Amino acid sequence: MTKAALPDWQNGGFGLYIHWPFCAAKCPYCDFNSHVVATIDQPAWQAAYLSEIDRIGAETQGRVLQSVFFGGGTPSLMQPDLIAAVIERIRATWPMVNDPEITLEANPTSVEAGRFRGFQQAGVTRISMGLQALNDTDLRKLGRMHSAAEGRAAFDIARATFERVSFDLIYARQDQSLKDWRAELSHALTMAVDHLSLYQLTIEDGTAFGARHAAGGLKGLPDDDLSADLYALTQDLTGAAGMPAYEISNHARAGAQSRHNLVYWRAGDYAGIGPGAHGRLTLDGQRWATETPRAPFEWLKQVSISGDGEIARQLVPQAEQAAEYLMMSLRLSEGLDLARYHALSGVALDPRACARLAEMGMVTQSAERLMATQNGRMVLNSVVRDLLPDPT
Amino acid sequence: MTELSHIRNFSIVAHIDHGKSTLADRLIQVTGTVAARDMKAQLLDTMDIERERGITIKANTVRLEYRAQDGELYILNLIDTPGHVDFGYEVSRSMRAVEGSLLVVDASQGVEAQTLANVYQALDAGHEIVPVLNKIDLPAAEPDRIRQQIEDVIGLDASDAVMISAKSGLGVPDVLEAIVTRLPAPSGDRNAPLKAMLVDSWYDTYLGVVVMVRVIDGVLKKGDRVRMMQTGALYGVEKLAVLKPAMVDIAELGPGEIGVLTASIKQVRDTRVGDTITHERKPCTTPLAGFKPAQQVVFCGLFPVDSAEFEPLRDAIERLALNDASFSYEMETSAALGFGFRCGFLGLLHLEVIRDRLEREYDIDLITTAPSVVYHLHMKDGEMRELHNPADMTDLTYVDHIEEPRIKATILVPDEYLGDVLKLCQDRRGVQLDLSYAGSRAMVVYDLPLNEVVFDFYDRLKSVTKGYASFDYAMIGYQEDFLVKMQILVNDEPVDALSMMVHRDRADMRGRAMCEKLKDLIPRHMFKIPIQAAIGGRVIARETIAAMRKDVTAKCYGGDVTRKKKLLEKQKAGKKKMRQFGKVEIPQQAFINALKMDN
Ligand SMILES: Nc1nc2c(ncn2[C@@H]2O[C@H](COP(=O)(O)OP(=O)(O)OP(=O)(O)O)[C@@H](O)[C@H]2O)c(=O)[nH]1
Ligand SMILES: C[S@@+](CC[C@H](N)C(=O)[O-])C[C@H]1O[C@@H](n2cnc3c(N)ncnc32)[C@H](O)[C@@H]1O
Ligand code: SF4
Ligand SMILES: [Mg+2]
Numbered sequence: 008m009t010k011a012a013l014p015d016w017q018n019g020g021f022g023l024y025i026h027w028p029f030c031a032a033k034c035p036y037c038d039f040n041s042h043v044v045a046t047i048d049q050p051a052w053q054a055a056y057l058s059e060i061d062r063i064g065a066e067t068q069g070r071v072l073q074s075v076f077f078g079g080g081t082p083s084l085m086q087p088d089l090i091a092a093v094i095e096r097i098r099a100t101w102p103m104v105n106d107p108e109i110t111l112e113a114n115p116t117s118v119e120a121g122r123f124r125g126f127q128q129a130g131v132t133r134i135s136m137g138l139q140a141l142n143d144t145d146l147r148k149l150g151r152m153h154s155a156a157e158g159r160a161a162f163d164i165a166r167a168t169f170e171r172v173s174f175d176l177i178y179a180r181q182d183q184s185l186k187d188w189r190a191e192l193s194h195a196l197t198m199a200v201d202h203l204s205l206y207q208l209t210i211e212d213g214t215a216f217g218a219r220h221a222a223g224g225l226k227g228l229p230d231d232d233l234s235a236d237l238y239a240l241t242q243d244l245t246g247a248a249g250m251p252a253y254e255i256s257n258h259a260r261a262g263a264q265s266r267h268n269l270v271y272w273r274a275g276d277y278a279g280i281g282p283g284a285h286g287r288l289t290l291d292g293q294r295w296a297t298e299t300p301r302a303p304f305e306w307l308k309q310v311s312i313s314g315d316g317e318i319a320r321q322l323v324p325q326a327e328q329a330a331e332y333l334m335m336s337l338r339l340s341e342g343l344d345l346a347r348y349h350a351l352s353g354v355a356l357d358p359r360a361c362a363r364l365a366e367m368g369m370v371t372q373s374a375e376r377l378m379a380t381q382n383g384r385m386v387l388n389s390v391v392r393d394l395l396p397d398p399t
Numbered sequence: 400m401t402e403l404s405h406i407r408n409f410s411i412v413a414h415i416d417h418g419k420s421t422l423a424d425r426l427i428q429v430t431g432t433v434a435a436r437d438m439k440a441q442l443l444d445t446m447d448i449e450r451e452r453g454i455t456i457k458a459n460t461v462r463l464e465y466r467a468q469d470g471e472l473y474i475l476n477l478i479d480t481p482g483h484v485d486f487g488y489e490v491s492r493s494m495r496a497v498e499g500s501l502l503v504v505d506a507s508q509g510v511e512a513q514t515l516a517n518v519y520q521a522l523d524a525g526h527e528i529v530p531v532l533n534k535i536d537l538p539a540a541e542p543d544r545i546r547q548q549i550e551d552v553i554g555l556d557a558s559d560a561v562m563i564s565a566k567s568g569l570g571v572p573d574v575l576e577a578i579v580t581r582l583p584a585p586s587g588d589r590n591a592p593l594k595a596m597l598v599d600s601w602y603d604t605y606l607g608v609v610v611m612v613r614v615i616d617g618v619l620k621k622g623d624r625v626r627m628m629q630t631g632a633l634y635g636v637e638k639l640a641v642l643k644p645a646m647v648d649i650a651e652l653g654p655g656e657i658g659v660l661t662a663s664i665k666q667v668r669d670t671r672v673g674d675t676i677t678h679e680r681k682p683c684t685t686p687l688a689g690f691k692p693a694q695q696v697v698f699c700g701l702f703p704v705d706s707a708e709f710e711p712l713r714d715a716i717e718r719l720a721l722n723d724a725s726f727s728y729e730m731e732t733s734a735a736l737g738f739g740f741r742c743g744f745l746g747l748l749h750l751e752v753i754r755d756r757l758e759r760e761y762d763i764d765l766i767t768t769a770p771s772v773v774y775h776l777h778m779k780d781g782e783m784r785e786l787h788n789p790a791d792m793t794d795l796t797y798v799d800h801i802e803e804p805r806i807k808a809t810i811l812v813p814d815e816y817l818g819d820v821l822k823l824c825q826d827r828r829g830v831q832l833d834l835s836y837a838g839s840r841a842m843v844v845y846d847l848p849l850n851e852v853v854f855d856f857y858d859r860l861k862s863v864t865k866g867y868a869s870f871d872y873a874m875i876g877y878q879e880d881f882l883v884k885m886q887i888l889v890n891d892e893p894v895d896a897l898s899m900m901v902h903r904d905r906a907d908m909r910g911r912a913m914c915e916k917l918k919d920l921i922p923r924h925m926f927k928i929p930i931q932a933a934i935g936g937r938v939i940a941r942e943t944i945a946a947m948r949k950d951v952t953a954k955c956y957g958g959d960v961t962r963k964k965k966l967l968e969k970q971k972a973g974k975k976k977m978r979q980f981g982k983v984e985i986p987q988q989a990f991i992n993a994l995k996m997d998n
Contacts, residue, residue, distance in 0.1 A: 024957055206953045231923075235948035256953050271957040285958045296961060331960050334967060338955060363982075367925055387951040389925055391967055398972040 019275020
């Protein structure tokens with residue numbers, strides 16, 4: 008069977024995302040769908056997750072699931088029992104690949120060794136831990152509840168418990184010099200197991216940082232030139248340490264990429280369960296964008312009353328799928344499959360735009376693929392805008 | 400029909416904002432012409448732009464009936480005029496239709512540049528002038544000092560100036576009495592052949608073209624067949640009315656009276672202000688002298704931001720022109736901006752007003768190119784060509800010399816700022832003609848090149864004098880100078896819309912300023928962009944926009960796809976608002992700001 012005859016999503020695979028919308032405290036930079044509440048009725052949430060797994064499972068029968076991701080919020084606040092029950096139901100619903108990746112996002116504050124053991128026993132295979140910074144001053148400025156030492160201790164426990172452990176750092180912080188970051192990242196690389204996410208701090212609207220920034224506060228953030236230099240330095244150091252970027256902000260040793268996140272970047276299918284979770288599902292040859300209510304208790308109520316946690320699905324026409332694929336795939340160092348893009352979009356990627364970008368050193372091109380160069384990745388939004396078809 | 404002895408016609412003139420329209424309000428109110436419930440401030444300023452900016456642009460006429468202290472009923476025709484220098488033409492032609500002027504002077508500010516200009520015009524028109532000191536309610540008002548100033552600076556007897564507050568109405572009855580007792584009644588012969596002055600014309604959505612007339616001799620009646628003596632056109636008078644300020648039909652207009660008529664005239668452009676209207680049969684023998692046509696002194700290109708909007712723009716300009724003969728237009732093509740129009744205006748404010756109206760009333764986004772004056776190219780073969788657009792500048796080898804228009808500028812300024820004003824005028828290649836003092840104020844008269852004035856003279860003058868100077872000008876003629884065309888190159892491509900004529904000595908400075916401005920206005924691209932100013936092939940200024948180095952979303956996972964894609968697509972669509980010059984996209988706003996005259 009030729010590749011073009013496969014349903015497009017199979018080029019990216021099939022994963023399941025589960026959203027847990029609660030945190031112990033809200034970080035000032037964070038615009039994720041995360042909330043702080045006094046009490047959480049975990050059994051009620053468990054029932055809702057299970058019911059949603061049943062509902063989506065019925066629609067996607069027979070598909071092989073390659074990954075599960077518990078994201079948040081702070082999923083490490085979920086009871087290990089709850090995780091266990093959810094994973095059990097998932098296993099009962101879909102056939103899974105031999106070595107499935109089941110990731111859980113963890114905060115260094117909500118960790119004790121016992122819980123980690125519990126997650127592991129429940130079936131979690133990989134931990135992604137939000138360390139964010141390795142020094143106390145910056146952790147405080149980022150509004151984090153843990154010290155560098157606590158973060159380190161939590162990370163050590165995770166590493167002792169799980170074979171695959173990743174951690175997140177936020178850089179391009181206030182007053183962070185190239186020298187500071189060089190030292191901190193070098194230290195991080197000595198801790199890293201096989202995967203690292205290194206995000207430049209983004210000031211998001213609707214967050215505490217967003218408001219402070221709009222009011223003229225939050226001094227000392229890097230300008231574009233320093234951000235670019237910080238990014239370039241990051242590429243140099245991680246590359247030299249054997250953990251090059253496989254995506255804009257993600258680094259891994261060979262074979263240790265996050266398989267779940269690759270589903271997004273390769274524009275595969277994914278089911279999204281939980282408040283504010285998005286999905287992409289190809290059903291009967293048509294691709295749908297799914298969405299759920301963002302407010303945690305609204306979602307919970309809707310599931311328990313109607314047995315369906317979604318709001319109206321939207322059809323994603325092929326041209327839009329092509330645009331999504333373009334935008335997501337160029338984030339990856341492996342880049343975009345030109346034939347796949349052509350098949351989706353109906354027209355080939357604009358050869359003049361590709362040539363222009365290649366001439367500027369923003370992309371490289373082979374017969375089969377188009378890839379953003381490091382310079383191209385630093386201005387990827389501009390590159391993608393150039394490549395998107397003209398608006399009609 | 401009213402006895403000549405019971406008619407008074409007058410214009411209200413003043414420097415901008417000294418309170419002409421507010422005085423008109425009070426006169427309308429006190430005479431009961433408009434019911435109290437229908438009154439509003441600056442009632443006669445009906446255009447959106449007038450109300451928004453709080454200024455008068457178009458002269459307006461109202462007929463008032465006033466029972467004077469002598470017990471007689473008088474007909475008063477008042478014309479409220481604009482104060483801004485760009486609309487001086489409205490003032491001068493209004494004055495030709497009346498016998499007297501109320502010269503309003505703000506008692507807290509005193510005589511300003513347009514006060515002077517108006518007085519000279521009024522004297523030219525043979526007017527009786529009644530000085531009116533306004534705003535005496537203000538704590539800063541100094542009526543005695545200002546009265547003295549009027550005598551010193553203008554040489555006008557101000558001993559019986561009327562003291563008023565147009566705002567509160569204080570003194571307004573005295574103004575009415577002064578009009579009746581101090582302004583002359585019109586003269587004219589009711590039995591002579593019809594001779595009427597076409598004072599103004601405008602387009603009314605319901606009535607079509609409306610013509611304002613002042614009857615000199617004879618009687619104009621509804622149904623009359625009339626001839627316009629300059630254009631030769633014949634019309635039947637369909638409607639005859641007076642303005643109160645709403646139209647009220649009237650059977651006839653006799654000598655000394657002012658009113659309006661309609662006559663199935665298709666376009667405002669079919670009428671000539673200053674024309675003489677007479678009867679088809681029994682015409683008058685000598686027409687009126689007519690007015691000098693208004694002169695367009697500032698030219699610029701208007702282009703649609705979205706090139707697909709050229710046709711709507713053409714439509715809008717033609718429709719606006721039907722209504723307003725004050726600006727000129729002709730089609731223009733620009734390599735950079737595509738199809739558009741080269742338009743001529745009475746001044747920069749006039750330019751802004753017309754552009755605003757096009758954008759607003761017709762909903763078209765416009766790019767305005769650098770304002771330019773009309774140069775005279777004297778060719779080696781003896782021919783003289785007018786240059787309205789720097790982009791059309793011909794090969795210098797055929798040009799013998801270039802002349803530029805010069806103006807006589809009158810500036811009144813408190814003496815503490817005099818030094819700055821002199822320096823400014825000197826920097827702008829001015830030649831001092833006169834300098835005199837009146838109290839603590841200086842009156843400076845300069846011969847200046849108009850091209851320096853349309854650049855940013857007003858704004859500079861305002862800023863060096865903290866707004867305390869006033870400025871008036873009149874064209875005086877053409878003079879040769881060392882003028883060159885300066886081009887702007889963005890990424891080595893000339894952007895014709897940004898090219899301009901400058902004096903060679905000022906070119907380096909202007910070139911540097913333009914390059915610096917563009918550097919901030921053009922967004923970074925994925926490559927670096929040189930910006931250059933050049934004369935002929937020689938680069939005189941250069942800046943470089945560094946390549947964009949960072950434009951990427953740090954986190955993008957499954958939940959972000961829809962939102963982030965929409966954002967990118969929206970940004971891409973936003974680029975339609977930009978113009979492509981070679982590989983460089985220049986946002987519309989960059990043009991607008993680069994060509995803005997402030998610093
Ligand atoms: N305090 C005070 N303010 C006044 C008086 N007369 C006018 N004003 C104010 O002065 C400003 C200008 O008044 P206008 O009547 O619009 O002046 P204008 O001379 O018609 O202005 P242009 O038509 O733009 O030349 C307005 O804000 C008026 O309210 C007055 O007697 N006293
Ligand atoms: C969904 S968050 C949750 C992780 C976990 N709750 C924690 O805080 O450790 C995933 C990661 O996104 C990154 N992140 C969140 N907001 C960010 C921002 N405004 N700028 C850059 N990175 C951000 C952080 O590194 C964070 O670990
Ligand atoms: S960064 Fe993590 S812990 Fe902080 S509010 Fe966001 S999801 Fe919660
Ligand atoms: Mg006015």
